[in-house]
Amino acid sequence: MATSFSSATIPLHGSQENRLLLPPIRLAPSSSSFLGSTRSLTIPSSRRLYHAHAARRSPVVGVQEVVKDKKITNTLLITKEEGLVLYEDMILGRSFEDMCAQMYYRGKMFGFVHLYNGQEAVSTGFIKLLTQSDSVVSTYRDHVHALSKGVSARAVMSELFGKVTGCCRGQGGSMHMFSKEHNVLGGFAFIGEGIPVATGAAFTSKYKREVLKQDCEDVTIAFFGDGTCNNGQFYECLNMAALYKLPIIFVVENNLWAIGMSHLRSTSDPEIWKKGPAFGMPGVHVDGMDVLKVREVAKEAVTRARRGEGPTLVECETYRFRGHSLADPDELRDAAEKAKYAARDPITALKKYLVENKLANEAELKSIEKKIDELVEEAVEFADASPQPGRSQLLENVFADPKGFGIGPDGRYRCEDPKFTEGTAQV
Amino acid sequence: MSAIIQGTGAATALTTLNSKKLVARSRTSLPGVDAGRRKRCIVAAGSDASKSFGSSSLLTLRHSHKLFANAVATKADTSATTTGHELLLFEALQEGLEEEMDRDPHVCVMGEDVGHYGGSYKVTKGLADKFGDLRVLDTPICENAFTGMGIGAAMTGLRPVIEGMNMGFLLLAFNQISNNCGMLHYTSGGQFTIPVVIRGPGGVGRQLGAEHSQRLESYFQSIPGIQMVACSTPYNAKGLMKAAIRSENPVILFEHVLLYNLKEKIPDEEYICNLEEAEMVRPGEHITILTYSRMRYHVMQAAKTLVNKGYDPEVIDIRSLKPFDLYTIGNSVKKTHRVLIVEECMRTGGIGASLTAAINENFHDYLDAPVMCLSSQDVPTPYAGTLEEWTVVQPAQIVTAVEQLCQ
Secondary structure (H helix, E strand, O other): OOOOOOOOOEOOOOOHHHHHOOOOEOOOOOOOEOOOOOOEOOOOOOOOEEEOOOOOOOOOEEEOOOOOOOOEOOEOOOOHHHHHHHHHHHHHHHHHHHHHHHHHHOOOOOOOOOOOOOOHHHHHHHHOOOOOOOEEEOOOOOHHHHHHHOOOHHHHHHHHHOOOOOOOOOOOOOOOOEEOOOOEEOOOOOOOOHHHHHHHHHHHHHHHHHOOOOOOOOOEEEEEEOHHHHOHHHHHHHHHHHHHOOOEEEEEEEOOEEOOEEHHHHOOOOOHHHHHHHOOOOEEEEEOOOHHHHHHHHHHHHHHHHOOOOOEEEEEEOOOOOOOOOOOOOOOOOHHHHHHHHOOOHHHHHHHHHHHOOOOOHHHHHHHHHHHHHHHHHHHHHHHHOOOOOHHHOOOOOOOOHHHHOEOOOOOEHHHOHHHHHOOOOO | OOEEEEOOOOOOOOOOOOOOOOOOOOOOOOOOOOOOOOOOEEEEOOOOOOOOOOOOEEEEEEOOOOOOEEEEEOOOOOOOOOOOEEEEHHHHHHHHHHHHHHHOOOEEEEEOOOOOOOOOOOOOOOHHHHHOOOOEEEOOOOHHHHHHHHHHHHHOOOEEEEEOOOHHHHHHHHHHHHHHHOOHHHHOOOOOOOOOEEEEEEOOOOOOOOOOOOOOHHHHOOOOOOEEEEOOOHHHHHHHHHHHHHOOOOEEEEEEHHHOOOEEEEOOOOOOOOOOOOEEEEOOOOEEEEEOOOHHHHHHHHHHHHHHOOOOEEEEEOOEEEOOOHHHHHHHHHHHOOEEEEEEEEOOOOHHHHHHHHHHHHHHHHOOOOOEEEEEOOOOOOOOHHHHHHHOOOHHHHHHHHHHHOO
């Protein structure tokens, strides 16, 4: 499928007919100065490269169009096994989120639930390249990141239902998915606040290698949205990650909308990938509706990080098929825009690729879908059957060392009070 | 039931230099103060190591207005030893930090100017040379991000000590401290621990202006999941630093800009101070005075006057601002039946306000008089020296308050 970013002046959302929707984005014109900068940029004739600015001669470049076409020469991008893994992961993400919506409207889960439908290619494309010891940091739209990383559907569903068997014992909820075992470092409700945490995890990697002299190649991936890219924490972390050459990949899931705020209305220069070279790291733009393209970019970025060459900023152009959250009526987005992206559904695209390239047949894919359906149903049953947290859980986990509750009037530590384990102690 | 009295009245120039004063040396102005520094002489003397309250360390601050404000600190029993070495408070912090970094290679420091510069208040001096640039990390000026980075590092196995160059700068890190530092252990269902230490100097200094004179303990105290301690002597500074680093909980260690050059003899052998316990500074019978950080010295100075007037105050340095050590405090209230809280926080919503509530809740029956709380005025700290003196509690006010309570 064609990507939206091709030659000279084109509208953001693909074909010429849609130009009426939004003003066209000018890409790499032959002579123009950088928005907001007094320095003029040298844009080479090849539209595939973008140099930071002439004076600095940075070897780091921003890449607009890394993978133009899925078929590179005659070799396929994936093997059959890989293809099926990717397909299964995306189907899991989609089915799970659809089930979440159902359960929410049936009153099984509450609060703010943000679904990932449509963006599966980004999660699958990146996370399926990671090992267990690599870390992933996400935002409130984190169910699928947790699933891709290996957290069981049961644990995530239970967490959403608020049961003890949830991955966070029911204490986190939809927006706070954590897993020590699979190195999912959250799940954060405020946008941007996970990025420094991801930077810290990457710092630990580097520290282990250089100070503790351990063999550590762990990388960290931070996922966040277009709205976050206007937040200070993002820029502060780009600076530190590039400065210390941390093994981190900043993945922008640009779905063009921050609740009801269009990316173009809130951002002076909407091309987020350009912000990478400003800090001395490569900035890459990729079609986030195509899992294979995402995967190719991810491979390069992860390899860079593992080799100790530092961070990468990857902007994935993607789209969420549902509203911002289950409480969002989603009235602002144009139906034509939604239809256009629905036609680029990543799951349909991968299915088409697998079948066309004889990597799998319909029956195999159908069986995967069936398997996932059963898995998700079973997860719901498990979550339903699990118990709610008891009162005794209230005061646990506030402190890693419960002596932090202090010394009571009777001279004993409050945590030694029997009422403490019952959750009824006065603290 | 409790009366909270603000500091009022003119500042009195106190010139009670007693015969035990030992002039050590003069110090130039505090590092980190920028161009246009005034010469400041801070004189501190070591104690004579006697066990009774008669031993004293003297802190004299003199500045160009020739206002003498003396404070007398009594050594706690446990800290005075005949062997030991003398050092200043910032050196004690450095010693504690260095010992912990030697002991555990996962302990690291991050903050602005902690590495090559040695720290604005010299707490990390020499550490970067010894441990390297990655273990003593000079960060760019981005409090929110580097505090978050420390938290992420703590979640993945390190034990960072995050320095705020001035505690007030950590207001920029409030997002990370409240949401992540305090909460992630709970929201992750206990999966991730965050053994960070967040430390830095705060409090009202010498005409540093409103923004550099903030007392953040009152803003942080509501955050669930963190502990707060305040050091006041070289002995407890080193002890609390070590305990905070070893603790699995996130701990905020409050230092005070004016106390860095206090001198004291501390033990050679290794020791740590309990994070949750308060320190008995001076046992007494008539009234309990609860205080922490710099106000300890104002209280002890007032104590000298009170003793001369025939009162016997019991002075407790609460040290643990969150949680309160209600055992030590309670035993004292049960003995004296009168409580005076002296703090540097603002009157509204400060540590004293919480402590007043806690005492009233728990020890109401033992009180013969309302709990009185002397706090700083609810005023942005003015630059002018005279105005600044009137915003904080002075020893004369403490004496008046005690006399009032003990009627």
